[in-house]
Amino acid sequence: MYLGEISGLKIGQATRDAFGDALKDLGDKHPEIVTVDGDVGNSTRTEVFAKAFPERGFNVGIAESNMVSVAGGLASTGHIPVVASFAAFLLCNAYDQIRMSIAFPGMNVKMVGTHAGISIGEDGPSQMGIEDVSLACSLPGVVVMVTADAVSTKAATAAMVEHNGPVYLRLGRPNVAEIYSEGDTFEIGKANTIREGDDVTIIANGLMVAGAVDAATKLAEEGISARVIDMHTVKPIDVDAIQKAARETGAIVVAEEHLAHGGLGSAVSMVVSQSTPVPMAYVNVGDCFAESGDPQGLLDKYGLTADAIVEAVKKVK
Structure with a gap:
């Protein structure tokens, strides 16, 4: 049974899918957005943006630490890098690079961790980001968001791009219940x-x-x-x-x-x-x-x- 079915909530998109769609839609408005991917863009859904704007999508291969460092460098040149991977790969594998290349200098990098939590299922514990929020919150100056559904994820994606500074957005793999309706209010830091x-x-x-x-x-x-x-x-x-x-x-x-x-x-x-x-x-x-x-x-x-x-x-x- 999906969470939300008891209350009669409709099951909608996965938050990672909503993120991919939202980022693509923001591409024309924000030509400074680029994506930095660790060879999992088909899973994180950054490939939706990269296919629409191929000259602005960078795949560095399965090298998360290098991926984060590249994102920090791109931010230093005025770009808005959106660096995405599985939450466990991004926060655990590349924590020191996030700390030194993004958080410490306050770079305007948007970090997106998908496949968070145990609900990724059969992929197993090595790929379950279950400590990522704790790690992200420990970094000074980093905004940390965990969205509930597709509508709020799209709003959060837009909000993090508008926000000046490092952001971590946590997303999931499964389809989830629809909590919000189009047009509902979403603001960073306001429950x-x-x-x-x-x-x-x-x-x-x-x-x-x-x-x-x-x-x-x-x-x-x-x-x-x-x-x-x-x-x-x-x-x-x-x-x-x-x-x-x-x-x-x-x-x-x-x-x-x-x-x-x-x-x-x-x-x-x-x-x-x-x-x-x-x-x-x-x-x-x-x-x-x-x-x-x-x-x-x-x-x-x-x-x-x-x-x-x-x-x-x-x-x-």
């Missing part, structure tokens, strides 16, 4: 409330937003009113939205397709502990590597489900 509620707040990002909506639907049947917030920007995080939720609902559950440490849960906890302490619970991959398997089976096994969110809510209410 979106997907569903109002008074008893508890579920803060989520990525495909877990649909899981949060499903959980809220199930909780409503038991008389529990759950607010759902899409915290699409992990850094800079929306402090006001978190503080407001803590004050008004008195309890928070954070759901993410990421390790327990250093991701959205850690960022939300930092805000809550410093301002409005309330009971909190977490739904995430935990402190382990996953395994190879079908995507739905993995989500079920590692507790990234609406039922797991419902259980977490009951721990704090």
Whole structure:
């Protein structure tokens, strides 16, 4: 079962597909955009842009560290490089180059990590980016976004191109539920409330937003009113939205397709502990590597489900 089906949400594009389409559409408006690829453009969908603008698409081969360094160099000449690979390859393989060639000098490079999380399925743990948000957030000056659906991904792609400075955008492989409608508001650093509620707040990002909506639907049947917030920007995080939720609902559950440490849960906890302490619970991959398997089976096994969110809510209410 797809996350979102309990609530009757339509299943739409994968976020990586929406990114590829959006980047191509931005090509004419922003002639300074170039793509830098590590021989996986057919998977990251940068090939959509590169086919439309072949003179602006660079494939450096399976060499992620070199790929990042090339992107930093292109940024220094006034280009807007969009450097893309699997999240695990980009953030883990090339972390030092990201640190020194992009983050430290504050280069205007847009980093896109696709195939993030355990939902890539059969590709297995070596290719599952489950620590990427933590690594990206640790870099000073880097904006970190994790989008929930196709519409928000297209908006985030445009926003990151307009933003002056390094950005990391995390995308997934599977088709996901449609959370947003065309024209809905999207702003870096400003969370979106997907569903109002008074008893508890579920803060989520990525495909877990649909899981949060499903959980809220199930909780409503038991008389529990759950607010759902899409915290699409992990850094800079929306402090006001978190503080407001803590004050008004008195309890928070954070759901993410990421390790327990250093991701959205850690960022939300930092805000809550410093301002409005309330009971909190977490739904995430935990402190382990996953395994190879079908995507739905993995989500079920590692507790990234609406039922797991419902259980977490009951721990704090």
